[in-house]
Amino acid sequence: MDTILDALQEGRLFELPENDKEHALRFLAHVIEAFPETAPGTDVVELVMNREQATNTAIGKGWACPHARVPYEEDLMCVVGWSPTGIDYGAPDGNPVSLVVMHVVPENQRNHYLREVSLLAKALEGYSTFETLAKLKTLDEVRNYLLDLIAQTKTAVGPDTRVKMIRLQTRPAPEPVVIQDLSNLIIEPVTLITAPGMKCVALTQNLKLSDWLESETEVIKKIETEGVFQGSGWRVLCRNSTAYPGGRAAYDCIALSLSPNNSRLKK
Template sequence: MDSILDALQEGRLFELPENDKNHALQFLAHIIEAFPQIPTGTDIVGNVMAREKSMNTALGKGWACPHARVDFEEDLMCVVGWSPSGIDYGAPDGQPVSIITMYLVPSNQRNHYLREISIMAKVLKSSPEIDKLSSIKELNDVRNYLLDLISASKETVGPDARARMIRLQSKAALATQPVADLSNLIVEPVSIIAGTGFKPLALTQNLELLNFVESTAGLAERLDSDGTYQNGIWRIVRRSATAYQGGRTVFDCIAIMPAKASQKA
């Protein structure tokens, strides 16, 4: 479960914005697509959704593990999503899913991925820590819960001094990162008001994002037709759309941008 530890240390643990299965998967897949290591045009969303359609990825005990296989070579990486209320995922044990670990599986990492999933399955089956999931109320508690499971996974593959130290080391590293720190990504909520006869209006605390939305022709139309818009820096993902009188529509969106791109801008 080292990839999960990497995700925690690099700020890739997210509270899911809603408890709809498809929306949760699309949200996490869009996060992966925004990684700077991912070649432009890589369809992680389509990959994940097609695989989920062919096989439910729930593991039971409140966990699911979707993944996207890609043909290029890179490190094995994952993002972790937490749903406080649980998601109706169609799990074999009937339990709602609270933790979704979504993996990016490059061609050179498939054996590594299979080993990690095998260890995860053993931990979910045998660790007493797994039952604490239903009582978690805060994202920081999710981190500690996952660190406990990672420590337990080290013990399942043999005694090791690192198994005894991993939780303290990880907590010390994570203590310097606030829960909202997404490290390599900037993720901003934004509402976009669009309609006939006027330019889109953005409601956001991020001035750079506001200027981008309000100066980009055709953005609202792409959100309406495709559900997403990307210009190479910002990725705008539609979560919902509400129609109002006068032909006006409010798009509730998430905007994602690599932090390095913001610094260059």
């Protein structure tokens, strides 16, 4: 279960913005598409959704393990999404899914992936209960829960994995925010405001990002219809939206940099 441990270590644990299955899968897949290791042009969203249509990836006890197989060689990676309220996922045991572990599986990592899933299933048999998972209230509690679960497989992991676990267990708990730093990527929270007869207003601390979004005429249309807008090295994902009287609306988004040339403005 070293990929889940790596995800915790690198801040790839997210609180899912909604309890809708398709939205959750698309959100996590878009995050994977923004990884520097993901080959340009890889449509992780389509790969994940096609796989999910063919086979439900819920494994019971509040867990689901969707994945995308990709035709290139790279490390095995995953992101972990947590839904506080649970997702109606169509799980075989009928329970809502609280944890979604999404892997991207390169050609050279298929055996590694199968071993990871096998270890997870074994750990869930002897440790996890749906009731325990349903009681978790914060990302920090989720992180500790996952560390305890990984510890159940300690006889099957090497010394490097145990060292990582010790470091994570002794690290001060992060502030319970929805989005954390994702490896070396830049992640910016953005609020988009729109109203009839008014151009889009982008509220973010990154002035270059704000100027770019406000110059794009299609940003609101894309966010409304597809939930994502991309260009100029950024991928903007809609997490939630709120409608107001008079046709006004606010879109709560995150922007992930897709280019190493993007940088946060210095204060």
